[in-house]
Amino acid sequence: MASIKDVAAQAGVSVATVSRVLNSHPSVSPGARRRVLAAVEDLGYRPNAVARSLRTDQTRTLGLVISDVLNPYFTALARSVEEEARALGYSVIIGNADERPEQQDHHVRTLLDRRIDGLLVSPADGDSPLLGDVARTGTPMVFVDRWMPGVDVPVVRADGHRAISDLVAHLYALGHRRLAIIAGPAATTTGNERVEAFREAMRAHGLALPDAYIGQGDFQAASGRRATEHFLSLPEPPQIVFAADNLMALGALDAIRARGLRVPEDIGIAAFDDIPWFLHTGPPITAIAQPTGDLGRAAVRALVDIVEGRPPQSVTLPARLVVRSSCGEPALPAPDPRSNV
Amino acid sequence: MASIKDVAAQAGVSVATVSRVLNSHPSVSPGARRRVLAAVEDLGYRPNAVARSLRTDQTRTLGLVISDVLNPYFTALARSVEEEARALGYSVIIGNADERPEQQDHHVRTLLDRRIDGLLVSPADGDSPLLGDVARTGTPMVFVDRWMPGVDVPVVRADGHRAISDLVAHLYALGHRRLAIIAGPAATTTGNERVEAFREAMRAHGLALPDAYIGQGDFQAASGRRATEHFLSLPEPPQIVFAADNLMALGALDAIRARGLRVPEDIGIAAFDDIPWFLHTGPPITAIAQPTGDLGRAAVRALVDIVEGRPPQSVTLPARLVVRSSCGEPALPAPDPRSNV
DNA sequence: ATCATCCGTGTAATCGATTCCACGGCTTGA
DNA sequence: TCAAGCCGTGGAATCGATTACACGGATGAT
Numbered sequence: 001m002a003s004i005k006d007v008a009a010q011a012g013v014s015v016a017t018v019s020r021v022l023n024s025h026p027s028v029s030p031g032a033r034r035r036v037l038a039a040v041e042d043l044g045y046r047p048n049a050v051a052r053s054l055r056t057d058q059t060r061t062l063g064l065v066i067s068d069v070l071n072p073y074f075t076a077l078a079r080s081v082e083e084e085a086r087a088l089g090y091s092v093i094i095g096n097a098d099e100r101p102e103q104q105d106h107h108v109r110t111l112l113d114r115r116i117d118g119l120l121v122s123p124a125d126g127d128s129p130l131l132g133d134v135a136r137t138g139t140p141m142v143f144v145d146r147w148m149p150g151v152d153v154p155v156v157r158a159d160g161h162r163a164i165s166d167l168v169a170h171l172y173a174l175g176h177r178r179l180a181i182i183a184g185p186a187a188t189t190t191g192n193e194r195v196e197a198f199r200e201a202m203r204a205h206g207l208a209l210p211d212a213y214i215g216q217g218d219f220q221a222a223s224g225r226r227a228t229e230h231f232l233s234l235p236e237p238p239q240i241v242f243a244a245d246n247l248m249a250l251g252a253l254d255a256i257r258a259r260g261l262r263v264p265e266d267i268g269i270a271a272f273d274d275i276p277w278f279l280h281t282g283p284p285i286t287a288i289a290q291p292t293g294d295l296g297r298a299a300v301r302a303l304v305d306i307v308e309g310r311p312p313q314s315v316t317l318p319a320r321l322v323v324r325s326s327c328g329e330p331a332l333p334a335p336d337p338r339s340n341v
Numbered sequence: 342m343a344s345i346k347d348v349a350a351q352a353g354v355s356v357a358t359v360s361r362v363l364n365s366h367p368s369v370s371p372g373a374r375r376r377v378l379a380a381v382e383d384l385g386y387r388p389n390a391v392a393r394s395l396r397t398d399q400t401r402t403l404g405l406v407i408s409d410v411l412n413p414y415f416t417a418l419a420r421s422v423e424e425e426a427r428a429l430g431y432s433v434i435i436g437n438a439d440e441r442p443e444q445q446d447h448h449v450r451t452l453l454d455r456r457i458d459g460l461l462v463s464p465a466d467g468d469s470p471l472l473g474d475v476a477r478t479g480t481p482m483v484f485v486d487r488w489m490p491g492v493d494v495p496v497v498r499a500d501g502h503r504a505i506s507d508l509v510a511h512l513y514a515l516g517h518r519r520l521a522i523i524a525g526p527a528a529t530t531t532g533n534e535r536v537e538a539f540r541e542a543m544r545a546h547g548l549a550l551p552d553a554y555i556g557q558g559d560f561q562a563a564s565g566r567r568a569t570e571h572f573l574s575l576p577e578p579p580q581i582v583f584a585a586d587n588l589m590a591l592g593a594l595d596a597i598r599a600r601g602l603r604v605p606e607d608i609g610i611a612a613f614d615d616i617p618w619f620l621h622t623g624p625p626i627t628a629i630a631q632p633t634g635d636l637g638r639a640a641v642r643a644l645v646d647i648v649e650g651r652p653p654q655s656v657t658l659p660a661r662l663v664v665r666s667s668c669g670e671p672a673l674p675a676p677d678p679r680s681n682v
Numbered sequence: 683a684t685c686a687t688c689c690g691t692g693t694a695a696t697c698g699a700t701t702c703c704a705c706g707g708c709t710t711g712a
Numbered sequence: 713t714c715a716a717g718c719c720g721t722g723g724a725a726t727c728g729a730t731t732a733c734a735c736g737g738a739t740g741a742t
Binding site: 357361367368369370394395396398 | 689694698
C-alpha cells in the first residue's frame with residue numbers, strides 16, 4: 001500500500017509538503033498542491049490512520065460498550081450513536097459486554113489500548129473498579145442509560161418516573177390492584193430506579209408492593225421467565241407483570257404461554273423499553289418508550305464536548321407511556337398506539 | 342499514560358528488554374523479567390496498540406460490515422463473529438451500512454485506513470466497485486450471508502433451497518395454492534436466490550408464481566408493508582405471503598393488521614430468517630432458520646485462515662424450516678416449535 | 683589453554699505520519 | 713539600495729513500539 005513517501009516521490013516534493021496538502025495547510029503553492037493531488041489520485045493513496053494516530057495522539061474514534069447487543073434497545077442506541085459520531089467526524093468501536101462485568105472490562109481495556117479518544121459506557125451489573133479508575137485518569141467518558149454512583153462523569157439517560165406513574169394510573173384505572181415487577185439487577189442504576197418509581201407510584205394509589213411481587217431479573221429473557229413462573233405459582237398471583245426491560249417481558253410472555261394462560265384476560269404484561277416488535281406480539285404490549293435516538297445523540301455530543309475541551313452536560317430526557325392492549329382494553333384508546341421510537 | 346520507556350527506566354533495563362518480556366521472548370534473565378513485570382504492574386503500563394500496529398503492520402482487528410444493525414439476524418451474526426474473533430485473539434470493528442452502498446463504502450474505507458487485518462462483508466444492494474477493488478488488492482476478505490458475483494473471495498452462507506422446498510410442501514399440504522413472495526433487492530444474492538428457490542419449489546408442486554405475486558422489497562419493514570398492501574388489493578389476493586427476511590415479514594404483518602384481517606385465517610405469513618420474536622408474535626410465525634451462530638464462527642475462521650496464511654474455505658450450511666402457526670395449524674405439529682437459533 | 687558458541691542485553695533503525703525550524707528567494711518599505 | 717518580512721519548501725525530530733545486529737562474558741569442547 002502506497003505511503004506518503006511514494007506520493008512525495010511521484011509528485012517530486014518532500015513528505016512535508018504532501019502532509020501539508022493533505023491537511024490543507026495554507027502555505028503550499030498551487031503547483032505543488034496540484035502535483036500532490038495528482039499523485040494521490042494516481043496511486044490511490046490513503047493516509048495510514050495508525051501512523052497518524054501515533055503522531056497526533058488522537059484516533060478520532062469513540063468506544064461504546066453496551067450491555068447486550070441482542071437487546072433491541074441497545075442496538076437502536078448503538079445505531080444513533082454511530083450516526084451522530086459519524087456526523088461529527090468520529091468512528092465508533094462497539095464492545096458487547098453481554099451483561100458480564102469481565103467481558104465489559106475486557107472491552108474497556110482493549111479500547112483503551114487502542115487509544116480511543118473517548119468512552120461511552122452503559123455499565124453492566126456487578127462492580128467494576130476499572131471504570132472508576134479510567135474515569136479518574138482523565139479519559140473522556142460518559143455514561144449512557146445506566147451509570148455508576150461515585151464515578152464522576154456526565155450521565156445521559158431517560159427518566160422513567162413520570163411514565164411509570166402514568167403506567168400505574170393506567171393499570172389502576174383498568175381495575176388492577178395486584179401489580180408485580182420483574183426488576184433488573186440491583187447493581188444497575190436502571191434496575192433500582194424502576195422498582196423504586198414503581199413502588200412510589202403504587203403507594204400514591206394506596207397500593208403496597210409486597211416482596212413476593214418483586215422478581216429478581218438480570219435483564220435477560222430467561223430470568224423474566226423464571227420470575228413469572230414464580231409469580232404464577234403464588235397462591236394469589238399478580239394481575240399484571242411489569243418487566244423492567246423488553247427481554248424480560250419476552251420471557252414473561254413465554255412463561256404465561258407455557259401455562260396456557262391468555263394475555264390480557266388471565267394476566268397482563270407491560271414493559272420498560274419500547275421496541276418495534278411490541279406492536280406485533282400477541283397482544284401488542286403496553287410499554288414505556290425511551291427517546292433512544294435522542295439519548296444516543298446527546299451522549300455522543302457530551303463525549304465529544306469533553307474530548308474537544310468544551311464543558312460537557314449531563315442530560316436527562318423523559319420516557320413516556322405507550323398504551324396498547326396487553327393489560328386490557330384502555331377506556332379511552334390512545335390516538336396512535338404506535339411508538340415513534 | 343506510561344510508555345515503554347518509563348517501564349524501562351523504572352526497571353533499570355532498556356526498552357528492548359521490556360519489549361522482550363512483554364512478547365515472551367525466551368532470552369531474558371529471570372531477574373530482568375521480574376523487575377520489568379514489577380515496573381509494568383507498578384505503573385499500570387499497557388502497551389500502545391497504535392504504536393505496535395505501526396511497527397508490526399498488523400492490528401489484530403477484523404472489520405465487519407453488515408447491512409443493517411436493526412435487523413436481529415445481523416445482530417446475532419455480529420455477536421457470534423465477535424465471540425469467535427475474541428477467542429482467536431482478534432477484535433472486531435462493526436460498520437453498519439443501513440442497506441446503503443455509499444455508507445457501506447464509507448465504512449470499508451475507514452476500516453482500511455485503520456489497517457484492519459481482514460474484512461467480513463455482507464454487501465448491501467447496489468453495486469460497489471470498491472469491494473471488488475479491495476479484494477483485488479489482496480486485502481483478506483470474506484463474504485458472509487450475501488456475496489457479490491465476480492469477486493473472488495470465500496463465501497460463508499446458508500443454503501435455503503431445501504428449507505424453502507420444505508416450506509412450499511408444508512403450505513401445499515395445508516391446502517394453500519396462491520403463494521406470494523416479497524423479494525429482497527435484485528442486486529443482492531440472497532434476494533434472488535430465495536425467489537428462485539421458491540419458484541422452483543412451487544413448480545415442483547405444479548404451481549406457478551405469477552409476477553403479480555412477486556413483491557419488490559428492500560429488506561426493510563416499510564417495503565414489506567407496501568408489497569403486502571399491494572397483494573391485498575389484488576382481485577385475487579394470495580393465501581400466503583412469504584417474506585424474504587424478517588423485517589419485511591414484520592411489515593407484512595402491519596399491513597394485514599391495518600386491513601383488519603387475521604393471520605392465519607384470512608391470510609398466512611412465513612419468513613426467511615428466524616428470530617426469537619417470531620415465537621411471540623400473534624400468531625407465532627413459521628420461518629426458515631439459519632444457523633446464524635455457526636455462520637458467524639465459520640466466517641471468522643475463514644477470514645483468519647487467510648490473514649494467517651492458511652488456505653481458506655467457503656462454507657455453505659443448510660437452513661431449516663421451523664413450522665409454527667402463521668400459515669394455519671399443521672396436520673402434525675412439530676415436536677418443538679422453538680427455534681434453536 | 684584456546685576458540686567457538688551461546689546467552690542476555692543494549693543500540694539504533696524502522697514503521698508512516700506531523701510539525702518545528704531553517705533556508706533561500708522575493709517583495710516591500712525606508 | 714538594503715534590511716526586514718513573508719512564503720514555499722525541505723530536513724529532521726518525534727510518537728511508541730519491534731527487532732536486527734553487535735557486544736561482552738560465561739560455558740563447553742578439544
